[in-house]
Amino acid sequence: MSRRRLVTVLLVLGVVALFAVPLALDRGRSDYSGTDSQVTAVVEQGDPDYRPWFSSVFTPSSSEVESGLFALQAALGGGVLGYVLGRLRGRRLAERARADGDRAGPAREDGAT
Amino acid sequence: MHIAEGFLPPAHAIGWTLAAAPFVAHGARAVVREVREHPESTLLLGAAGAFTFVLSAVKLPSVTGSSSHPTGTGAGAVLFRPPVMALLGTVVLLFQALLLAHGGLTTLGANAFSMAVVGPWVGYGAYRLTRRLGGGLLPGVFAAMALADLATYVTTALQLAWAHPDAATGFPGAAAKFLGVFALTQVPLAVGEGLLGVLLFRALLANARPDLERLGVVAPQPEEAR
Numbered sequence: 001m002s003r004r005r006l007v008t009v010l011l012v013l014g015v016v017a018l019f020a021v022p023l024a025l026d027r028g029r030s031d032y033s034g035t036d037s038q039v040t041a042v043v044e045q046g047d048p049d050y051r052p053w054f055s056s057v058f059t060p061s062s063s064e065v066e067s068g069l070f071a072l073q074a075a076l077g078g079g080v081l082g083y084v085l086g087r088l089r090g091r092r093l094a095e096r097a098r099a100d101g102d103r104a105g106p107a108r109e110d111g112a113t
Numbered sequence: 114m115h116i117a118e119g120f121l122p123p124a125h126a127i128g129w130t131l132a133a134a135p136f137v138a139h140g141a142r143a144v145v146r147e148v149r150e151h152p153e154s155t156l157l158l159g160a161a162g163a164f165t166f167v168l169s170a171v172k173l174p175s176v177t178g179s180s181s182h183p184t185g186t187g188a189g190a191v192l193f194r195p196p197v198m199a200l201l202g203t204v205v206l207l208f209q210a211l212l213l214a215h216g217g218l219t220t221l222g223a224n225a226f227s228m229a230v231v232g233p234w235v236g237y238g239a240y241r242l243t244r245r246l247g248g249g250l251l252p253g254v255f256a257a258m259a260l261a262d263l264a265t266y267v268t269t270a271l272q273l274a275w276a277h278p279d280a281a282t283g284f285p286g287a288a289a290k291f292l293g294v295f296a297l298t299q300v301p302l303a304v305g306e307g308l309l310g311v312l313l314f315r316a317l318l319a320n321a322r323p324d325l326e327r328l329g330v331v332a333p334q335p336e337e338a339r
Binding site: 008011012014015018019022023026029030031032034035036037038039040042043046047050052053054055056057058059060066069070071073076077078079080083084085087088089091092 | 116119120122163164170171217287290316321
């Protein structure tokens with residue numbers, strides 16, 4: 001394995017470990033609720049007279065629908081990101097093939113003469 | 114995580130909207146100018162927007178027993194400077210406010226100010242400082258991603274504390290409470306986001322070096338070294 005590839009693998013493992021280790025150590029004691037809902041509770045507790053004066057124009061009807069929409073957002077972003085990286089890589093490989101072709105062309109002529 | 118719909122009093126909601134609007138308008142002009150003058154940047158602009166789109170959709174567990182999501186705004190700030198992210202970050206926030214009931218329209222200004230203005234600028238500052246101190250591109254990217262992420266949530270906590278000061282301890286007490294929820298949870302996420310940014314830029318270095326040279330992110334290399 002090249003050093004470059006090794007570094008990539010280690011970086012990916014680092015990211016996975018960063019989020020997997022807390023989950024594994026925790027053993028189901030925490031519910032991992034979102035910080036936004038926790039903050040909403042803090043506001044209600046610290047400022048009990050406050051009433052939210054506007055509600056969302058559209059609220060997903062269940063947490064399943066909400067997860068699905070979050071997944072859709074991630075899929076859209078991941079799709080575009082993958083498309084861009086794929087195009088950039090294809091472009092580089094095409095340029096390299098063209099450069100190799102230019103170099104190989106005259107060399108073959110030299111061999112023929 | 115953004116401030117929920119309706120959780121800022123009207124005066125704050127309007128104030129933050131007015132504060133964020135010029136940045137977003139300037140950012141929109143920066144994006145249009147970049148695309149018009151450098152059509153070849155469109156791909157990388159798409160990558161910067163998409164990176165923020167993915168990262169802000171993924172809620173990750175943290176050591177504090179709660180979960181939150183990264184912002185991903187540092188990458189675009191390093192590539193195209195922060196104004197571009199003012200627009201791209203706000204587009205993400207609008208998507209989440211309209212479709213996911215995450216954040217909100219009345220709090221869009223405040224959330225845009227923290228995620229699309231303060232985050233990218235702090236990240237860009239961290240990047241420039243790292244480079245000035247002799248750090249390479251990748252350490253600079255790590256610093257930009259991690260600090261853009263943290264700065265966003267510190268700003269959100271302070272915005273909430275300003276709007277909802279504690280009955281007994283006032284602004285400092287409320288700030289400590291909100292920072293305890295947001296900033297603490299965000300520390301491991303910021304580190305993870307820094308590592309993801311490094312992965313992204315390694316991929317870009319391998320495949321889009323000419324673009325990075327044109328954007329001034331890496332110094333041009335002699336032909337044979339490529």
